[in-house]
Amino acid sequence: MNKPIFERGSAGNIRIHVLPTTRFKTFAISLYAGIPLSSETVTTTALTPFVLRRGTEAYPETIEFREQLERLYGAGFGFDIYKRGNYQIVTFRMDTINDSFVKSNESLLAKSFEFLGEVVTKPALEQGAFRPSYVSAEKETIRKKLESIINDKIRYAAERCIEEMFRNDPYRLHPLGQRSDLEGITPESLFTAYQHWLKRASLDLYVVGDTSLAEVQELVEKSFNLDRPVSPDYNPEHSKLEQGEVRVVKESLDVNQGKLNLGFRTPITYADERYAAALLYNGILGSYPHSKLFMNVREKASLAYYASSRFDGHKGIMTIQSGIEIDNYDKALEIIEAQLASMKAGEISELEINQTKAMLRNSLLEIQDSAFEMIAYDFNRVLSGKDRPTEQLLSQVEKVTPQDVVDVANGIHKDTIYFLTGQKEG
Numbered sequence: 001m002n003k004p005i006f007e008r009g010s011a012g013n014i015r016i017h018v019l020p021t022t023r024f025k026t027f028a029i030s031l032y033a034g035i036p037l038s039s040e041t042v043t044t045t046a047l048t049p050f051v052l053r054r055g056t057e058a059y060p061e062t063i064e065f066r067e068q069l070e071r072l073y074g075a076g077f078g079f080d081i082y083k084r085g086n087y088q089i090v091t092f093r094m095d096t097i098n099d100s101f102v103k104s105n106e107s108l109l110a111k112s113f114e115f116l117g118e119v120v121t122k123p124a125l126e127q128g129a130f131r132p133s134y135v136s137a138e139k140e141t142i143r144k145k146l147e148s149i150i151n152d153k154i155r156y157a158a159e160r161c162i163e164e165m166f167r168n169d170p171y172r173l174h175p176l177g178q179r180s181d182l183e184g185i186t187p188e189s190l191f192t193a194y195q196h197w198l199k200r201a202s203l204d205l206y207v208v209g210d211t212s213l214a215e216v217q218e219l220v221e222k223s224f225n226l227d228r229p230v231s232p233d234y235n236p237e238h239s240k241l242e243q244g245e246v247r248v249v250k251e252s253l254d255v256n257q258g259k260l261n262l263g264f265r266t267p268i269t270y271a272d273e274r275y276a277a278a279l280l281y282n283g284i285l286g287s288y289p290h291s292k293l294f295m296n297v298r299e300k301a302s303l304a305y306y307a308s309s310r311f312d313g314h315k316g317i318m319t320i321q322s323g324i325e326i327d328n329y330d331k332a333l334e335i336i337e338a339q340l341a342s343m344k345a346g347e348i349s350e351l352e353i354n355q356t357k358a359m360l361r362n363s364l365l366e367i368q369d370s371a372f373e374m375i376a377y378d379f380n381r382v383l384s385g386k387d388r389p390t391e392q393l394l395s396q397v398e399k400v401t402p403q404d405v406v407d408v409a410n411g412i413h414k415d416t417i418y419f420l421t422g423q424k425e426g
Helices: 042-052 062-071 108-121 132-151 153-165 187-200 213-223 275-287 292-300 326-344 350-369 371-384 390-399 402-409
Strands: 007-011 014-020 026-036 076-084 087-097 202-209 247-252 257-265 304-312 317-325 413-421
Touching: 007 213, 014 213, 014 371, 026 108, 026 187, 026 371, 042 076, 042 087, 042 132, 042 187, 076 108, 087 108, 087 371, 108 213, 132 153, 132 187, 153 247, 153 257, 153 317, 153 413, 202 213, 202 371, 257 326, 275 292, 275 304, 275 317, 275 326, 275 350, 275 390, 275 402, 292 304, 292 317, 292 326, 317 326, 326 402, 326 413, 350 371, 350 390
Parallel strands: 014 202, 247 413
Antiparallel strands: 007 014, 026 087, 026 202, 076 087, 257 317, 257 413, 304 317
């Protein structure tokens, strides 16, 4: 029988979350490893999964590593590195077909756990440290990824706005690390950092598929040979409303199109009861094609090539991104601020409310169609300490009133204006 909620447990000092279901033909497995963002560890933590994917004790050559995935009927394996609040999180993922759909003499779920456990805990080593060739190659991978950000001016402006907004906060750090750290990392120092990371990371393992909590716990005990303390809990972020002077930062690069980004602070985070209202606020302001920023800044005034907003409930911030003609800085800023003022004044139509609720409803319902989306949504509960099932959030979204949105608008405070321009300052 399908069960609509995750079952919780632990094994090997890893928190375990299992959703037993026959809805999917595959097993979705995600292992989340999170540590506090820190300038001392951000680069080694980012580099670690790139090296781990190159080979393991049993499959030390990268080609052997990939061939083993093929033997698992083309199982998918990958990882992501990102930040949520003041945490740097590495997520390993596996997507494995259910045994009942193939002719296999052994449990593919068990073999997948064996593979993932080896990737994380038994990497390919050389003289007691990571293989120098793998470390060297993956340092270059990280370097290129970080350098590519400056070539993508939209991403660059967004990152720079965050850096300026959080110049005294670990959140300023990019989850892929710092280029200046790479040269000093050796196979030995990286292996030592990896061992520390594995001991102190918060580990949460998710499985969605035709299995049980008891089976997964047994597989974790067999596959993850970890000598570590109990997995630490995450400490949810409490937004800091530093209502000082708005900082204006202008930076000159060789660009033809200006990038105008604004950063705002809000007391509302994921665990807040006003979270649904904040989603509505952000949706009406700038998340969708019917939003105020898109309609008024881009369409009606033709002042921006793009204009949108983003709300980060794990940090308690909202950002606005726009691409404008460099000479239109003052006009664009004026009309963006006019949209913010109109939200505070309650100039929100019934159509805007209904369209935004419909868009949010569709997004929340679509989560149920993807095992990995269901996992990612549930992980919000672990990060924030707030259990809010999708059906509950759907209900909360439906109940949001225009006044609720106005209250959110009046609690948001502008912190930073960042403008990437091609004009050299005199």
